[in-house]
Amino acid sequence: MASAVLPIKGLEGIIATKSSICWIDGEAGVLAYRGIDIHDLANHSNFEETTYLLWFGVLPTESQLAEFSRELAAARTMNWRIYDFLRSVPYESTPMEVLRTAVSLLSLYDPDEKDSTHDSNVRKSYRLTSQIAMIVAIFDRIRKGKSIVDPDRTLSHSANFLRMLNGVNPTETATRALDVALILQADHELNASTFAARVIASTLSDMHSAIVGAIGALKGPLHGGANAETMKLLIAIDESGTDPVEYVRQMFAQKKKISGFGHRVYVTEDPRATHLRRMSEDLGKSSGKSKWFDMSRTIELFVNKEKKLNANVDFYSASTYTTLGVEIDLFTPIFAISRIAGWAAHVIEQLDDNRLIRPRADYIGPPYPEPYTPIAER
Numbered sequence: 509m510a511s512a513v514l515p516i517k518g519l520e521g522i523i524a525t526k527s528s529i530c531w532i533d534g535e536a537g538v539l540a541y542r543g544i545d546i547h548d549l550a551n552h553s554n555f556e557e558t559t560y561l562l563w564f565g566v567l568p569t570e571s572q573l574a575e576f577s578r579e580l581a582a583a584r585t586m587n588w589r590i591y592d593f594l595r596s597v598p599y600e601s602t603p604m605e606v607l608r609t610a611v612s613l614l615s616l617y618d619p620d621e622k623d624s625t626h627d628s629n630v631r632k633s634y635r636l637t638s639q640i641a642m643i644v645a646i647f648d649r650i651r652k653g654k655s656i657v658d659p660d661r662t663l664s665h666s667a668n669f670l671r672m673l674n675g676v677n678p679t680e681t682a683t684r685a686l687d688v689a690l691i692l693q694a695d696h697e698l699n700a701s702t703f704a705a706r707v708i709a710s711t712l713s714d715m716h717s718a719i720v721g722a723i724g725a726l727k728g729p730l731h732g733g734a735n736a737e738t739m740k741l742l743i744a745i746d747e748s749g750t751d752p753v754e755y756v757r758q759m760f761a762q763k764k765k766i767s768g769f770g771h772r773v774y775v776t777e778d779p780r781a782t783h784l785r786r787m788s789e790d791l792g793k794s795s796g797k798s799k800w801f802d803m804s805r806t807i808e809l810f811v812n813k814e815k816k817l818n819a820n821v822d823f824y825s826a827s828t829y830t831t832l833g834v835e836i837d838l839f840t841p842i843f844a845i846s847r848i849a850g851w852a853a854h855v856i857e858q859l860d861d862n863r864l865i866r867p868r869a870d871y872i873g874p875p876y877p878e879p880y881t882p883i884a885e886r
């Protein structure tokens with residue numbers, strides 16, 4: 509078959525697959541999972557229900573949701589060797605590196621490791637969803653010299669994560685805030701990490717390999733790493749004592765990018781940012797710590813005006829998580845705790861109707877045939 513005529517840098521606008529999971533209208537600022545608007549999900553759903561929707565295509569009945577939540581909670585278990593590994597890594601390793609490596613290790617102890625059937629992949633999805641949250645919480649406790657907190661299977665996914673992270677049962681406000689953040693980030697069509705996962709799955713490699721690749725892609729500052737970069741910027745502005753607008757103006761003058769702004773698909777407001785902005789503001793007010801929200805809002809208005817760039821999902825995640833007391837290097841791992849729902853849905857969809865993903869490159873190297881020069885003559 510003939511190759512495409514023109515290469516499109518970054519594959520912008522290229523339709524690479526059919527999918528029934530996530531729909532984005534970048535011009536209208538619409539995001540929907542299985543046809544259901546993200547605003548409805550953020551306002552009314554919870555992470556378990558949204559994950560069920562992503563994996564099985566429909567909203568669960570009450571009993572289906574109860575059973576699903578039970579199975580997800582039952583999967584809060586890991587081989588003791590994973591605990592040993594988490595104790596053995598250098599404490600200064602970043603949680604994303606540790607998560608990436610630990611997920612790879614998980615495959616060695618997964619009962620379905622050698623089985624890539626649909627049902628087996630669904631079973632692995634339950635386990636990976638629960639285990640990724642556990643790994644993030646457990647490593648954070650270990651690196652801080654704190655005792656590991658056992659999972660509580662009576663709690664929701666979000667509440668259990670916060671409990672395992674902080675050692676105390678979370679407030680309802682904190683649990684709901686995290687739950688909404690997890691819903692908002694659970695899927696986003698063919699974003700870079702999901703595409704990476706689908707490419708790996710398409711080779712008929714295994715689900716763990718696909719998720720390891722996805723975590724590696726998510727880690728980058730142009731993708732999931734942008735939430736942490738945003739917070740580093742807010743702190744740098746605060747510590748410099750410079751007016752935020754002036755600081756950002758100087759960054760523009762130096763042709764620097766402002767993390768948390770811009771998007772490949774949205775040309776209007778990212779609908780996820782709408783919720784995170786509100787959450788950041790509400791949490792700031794209720795905790796009496798609105799400094800980060802106020803600074804973020806000032807920057808947003810300036811960047812909007814100056815460059816016509818909108819805040820994306822990562823911009824207000826930064827002030828939201830910081831106000832919740834979450835450390836910066838856990839922001840992107842929390843993104844992974846959420847996005848595993850979408851990654852799993854996409855890997856399953858890919859394998860249910862697979863064809864190897866193998867595009868072509870527009871060759872711009874030396875013209876063929878170049879002579880092979882013997883080494884002594886070079």
Ligand SMILES: CC(C)(COP(=O)(O)OP(=O)(O)OC[C@H]1O[C@@H](n2cnc3c(N)ncnc32)[C@H](O)[C@@H]1OP(=O)(O)O)[C@@H](O)C(=O)NCCC(=O)NCCS
Pocket residue numbers: 518729730731732734764765766767768769770771772815817820821822
């Ligand atoms: C998200 C992102 C990678 C999309 O990239 P893209 O579609 O390839 O768009 P480009 O990087 O080519 O940007 C197009 C133009 O907008 C500018 N731009 C895009 N995002 C910008 C940002 N955050 N700050 C400043 N300028 C930005 C670029 O400099 C470029 O300007 P130019 O045409 O004058 O060179 C990009 O907007 C970005 O790097 N944002 C910051 C990182 C981030 O928040 N990532 C999380 C995404 S959810």
